[in-house]
Amino acid sequence: MKKLTDQKRYERLLAAVQSGDIDRRSLLRIIGATAAAVGVTGGPMGLLTRKAMAAGV
Numbered sequence: 788m789k790k791l792t793d794q795k796r797y798e799r800l801l802a803a804v805q806s807g808d809i810d811r812r813s814l815l816r817i818i819g820a821t822a823a824a825v826g827v828t829g830g831p832m833g834l835l836t837r838k839a840m841a842a843g844v
Contacts, residue, residue: 791799800817803809809817 800809800814804811804814
């Protein structure tokens with residue numbers, strides 16, 4: 788089984804919204820859950836800020 792790339796996943800989500808399979812409220816719920824997950828884990832930008840602080844930048 789191939790792993791979906793983020794780009795492909797977003798394209799499928801957009802197609803589902805445009806076709807009416809997902810309503811706007813569900814789309815916002817998905818986006819909110821994703822944003823919360825990134826906020827908790829820090830995402831890739833969290834690693835960069837730690838390195839910058841350690842470097843004294």
